[in-house]
Amino acid sequence: MQAVGTFTKELWEAAFPVYQELISCRFVTGLAAGTLSKESFSHYLTQDILYLKMDAEALGRVAVRSKNDEDKDFFKSLEMDGLEVEFVLRDEYLRHFNLQEARVQSKAFADYSTFLLNHAKNSPLEVAYAALLPCFWIYGAVADTIIQKNVSNNPYQKFIDTYAGDEYQCYTQKFIEIVECNSIESEYKEQVKEAFVQACKHELAVFEESYDI
Template sequence: MTMPQMPDSPGTARPFSAELWTAIDPVYAAILDHPFITGLVDGTLPHDAFRHFVVQDSHYLRDYARALAVCAARAPGEDDVRAFAGDAAGAIAAEQEMHAEFMDRLGGSAAQAAAQPVGPTTRAYTSYLLATVYGGSFLDGLAAVLPCYWIYARVGEALLAKSSPDPLYRRWIETYGDEAFQGVVRRVVALADRTGAAATPEQRAAAVEHFVTTSRYEWMFWDAAWRRETWPV
């Protein structure tokens, strides 16, 4: 189900989510054009690059789950607390289940993936996430974790219509294009709208900056997998 960016109606305030997405339009366009993403669709992405992605994503999701747990602790309402706590548990489940399946099909195990070093981009991204959720406001933390929800949903949605000749990549696309995941993302975007509506212009501007920064890290994460990034020294 599409999550359209609706134009503002006369006399209504612009949703905060529209402000956020407008700020990353160029980043999202660059993500869709990246050879890692186009290679998923046409099946030309080398399995070594996808394996690098899976390994680093396993590392990433452990810290992302911690970031979501902090968001749960600071969430404004009981329903939001439960939802973020569930998302944190879901991030761990994704690591244990889907990534184990991918590693098995790529030649390896979840234990082998866990033993591989955390890459530079992964370390930078998760460090920024954790610093923001711990050190900033709830809105700051929400804006920082939101791109991992929202961009994956939009990419999955865009790629679902094209699919992939590679069954491994098709499985990945279907996971993030699935309506169940899209519904989760709509819930988090709606929370961003509610929280942003109550914030000051200065607080919203700070949150936009966090959102743009972690959106850039999303592009960098796929690029790191494409390059099979390692520590230079």
């Protein structure tokens, strides 16, 4: 998963300090080492299920707003796949890890969901795209780090494997291409960059909240 042009390279460079914080935060290092507490993992997983519903709604909204059929179909696919992942996490992983489903969003996850939905509804389309991209690009890069550092007999291996597939990477690369294409000549470049970096900070916030629970 890489930048595909000058603008998405700028986005990655702008967010790189946050990415470095992400890969060194205690939640990520604990997940990779298999030493993360069950309480922290439980909070993250159960909240992630609720978050994915909101993320899917935001993706559905940008699908409707997209200007060509190819982009509409792409974001509609992301919406449906996000819901499918939510069903898997809820029905399979909650049982596997013996966890109870959360009913209410915590502050960090609710803040992130509100941020995404607000951009999906109200921002220029290229800004909305950029707000949604880190959930795929930055999180995918963090997942790659976890996979590379992962240890044998990790109790969280089943969850980690969710993000190891080629399909996830192909989706993410296509998303990066769409952001590049829509933003390179946009009058809203600074807003695009701001939304992208802010979304990365939300990614960090949900990890930090989960560790500190």
